[in-house]
Amino acid sequence: MNTPHPNAPLAIPTGNEKNAVRRRPGGRSTRVQVAVFEATIQLLAERGYEGLSIASIAERAGVHETSLYRRWKTKEQLILEAIDRRVAQEIPVPDTGVLRSDLVAVLQSLRLFLQSKEGQALFQTAVATLHVPELRALRQEHWRQRCAHLQILFDRAIARGELSPQVDCQFLLEMLSGIIYMRFFVINEPVDEMLPERAVNLILSGVKPG
Structure with a gap:
């Protein structure tokens, strides 16, 4: 043999x-x-x-x-798939039973990931390739898939009566994650462990079901 x-x-x-x-x-x-x-x-x-x-x-x-x-x-397809796999590993979908703590857990995972060497390298890659046409559609598809992956958090919350079905969940995710990215990469201010909770409390206060 x-x-x-x-x-x-x-x-x-x-x-x-x-x-x-x-x-x-x-x-x-x-x-x-x-x-x-x-x-x-x-x-x-x-x-x-x-x-x-x-x-x-x-x-x-x-x-x-x-x-x-x-x-x-292409290398662009490989890069996006590798990034998507790593992000899914580093930012898993939590199930705490409450939307607020689920979202805090997601932002905490994002905060820790972006503090890592790999997380910063992946974000810098995203910025450096904004001009690459081959990546534009792939990046948009990556974000749509990520939102779909996290949609279960909002489906559970709607079923529990914590969230109105009319809420734009993708927009909600963009607002929450945008706060973290702004602190890390735009104004370069510390991102402490309390920031995710503060951000979630502020955003959720405006989308509570009536």
């Missing part, structure tokens, strides 16, 4: 192989994806968007470059 060399590069399965992988969750395909995303985030923090390439990601992850191109047609 032939044993693959331990340093042999990994390849992402395609075609019929993908169907087999779907039946084995947590298998080789998942390990490869995790390695690729981790390499992408690391290199963004080290080199920034302009210094990043599919080739450098493949080398860091130990994956064939052609395998990456088969799955992600």
Whole structure:
């Protein structure tokens, strides 16, 4: 029986192989994806968007470059998917039973993430690529998906009678997260652990059901 060399590069399965992988969750395909995303985030923090390439990601992850191109047609698509995965990990959807504490938990996670080296690197990447046409639609889709991911917080609150069904939940999220981004990256003032609670209390006071 032939044993693959331990340093042999990994390849992402395609075609019929993908169907087999779907039946084995947590298998080789998942390990490869995790390695690729981790390499992408690391290199963004080290080199920034302009210094990043599919080739450098493949080398860091130990994956064939052609395998990456088969799955992600451009580095922009790969970057956005890697960022989306990391944000979902670092800012999970809480379920405290109360909208107020759910939103405070989301903002606390956002605050801690943006304080990290990786979080700051990802935000700086977003700013540096505002002029990149290939990323505009992808970024908008990323935000829509993130809002949809967090929509369950508001659905629960509406069901409990804490929130009016007429509230624009995406706009509410933009206001709350905007406070954190403003403090971090515009006026450069400290973002202490009490800020999320203060922001949530202020915003929710204006959207209580009548």
